[in-house]
Amino acid sequence: MKERIYSIPLTDALNSDCDCVMCTLEDKLEHDAVDYFMGASKMEPDVRIMTNKKGFCRRHLHMMEAGGGTLGLALMLDTHLNEIVARLGKKGKPGGLFAARKNIGAVTSELEEIIGGCVVCDKLNSHLSDAAGNLVYLWDKEPEFRKKLESSKGLCLPHMLLVLKAASSELSGKRLDEFAGFIVNTQNEMLEALNEDVNWFTKKFDFNHKDDDWKNSKDAVPRAVNKLVKF
Numbered sequence: 001m002k003e004r005i006y007s008i009p010l011t012d013a014l015n016s017d018c019d020c021v022m023c024t025l026e027d028k029l030e031h032d033a034v035d036y037f038m039g040a041s042k043m044e045p046d047v048r049i050m051t052n053k054k055g056f057c058r059r060h061l062h063m064m065e066a067g068g069g070t071l072g073l074a075l076m077l078d079t080h081l082n083e084i085v086a087r088l089g090k091k092g093k094p095g096g097l098f099a100a101r102k103n104i105g106a107v108t109s110e111l112e113e114i115i116g117g118c119v120v121c122d123k124l125n126s127h128l129s130d131a132a133g134n135l136v137y138l139w140d141k142e143p144e145f146r147k148k149l150e151s152s153k154g155l156c157l158p159h160m161l162l163v164l165k166a167a168s169s170e171l172s173g174k175r176l177d178e179f180a181g182f183i184v185n186t187q188n189e190m191l192e193a194l195n196e197d198v199n200w201f202t203k204k205f206d207f208n209h210k211d212d213d214w215k216n217s218k219d220a221v222p223r224a225v226n227k228l229v230k231f
């Protein structure tokens, strides 16, 4: 039943006529993941071991800070910092600051490990690949969903990649060819049209075109940004 978990949010996103159905879903899943770590789970010992060790990326730490609940965040940061101090500081295991002072390589690799992880990103990425698999599954099994997806505004490039990767494990043979063909063709058409709009936008700044119609180019730049990167 794993494939069906995201059916409702995916259908809702398709009905909302958004620029990328997976961006709309990711926005929801990302807030859910932040809420999970800021909620009751932060007091569970196994979750705490994870947040102490992995910590949070810049984006998600700022989201947690902006979301309020400063005491909850302080409780997590307290033990996370404790672990960082133990790893970098002289209280730590052999190879801590005392040894590291003589070996900048040890400090930099420890730091890279400390700042490189994020529990929210890990949780979100695992849910997102399930959701991408779910989208492929629904395209394959539900004619109504397929029709809506095929007339939607497409996907941003990072989500196009994610969905194509999911397709290679969800489908095979002719079905996979058909799905990949649909994604690649519609994305190419959409990118060509977008390119034309952005190009016309630049031409409108030319004196010769100042009285010409904007056509579909007025919002071409924000639309291009949304297509190139996730929301």
Ligand SMILES: [Zn+2]
Pocket (backbone or CB within 6 Å): 020, 021, 022, 023, 024, 155, 156, 157, 158, 159, 230, 231
């Ligand atoms: Zn997207």
Ligand SMILES: [Zn+2]
Pocket (backbone or CB within 6 Å): 056, 057, 058, 059, 060, 118, 119, 120, 121, 122
């Ligand atoms: Zn993150």
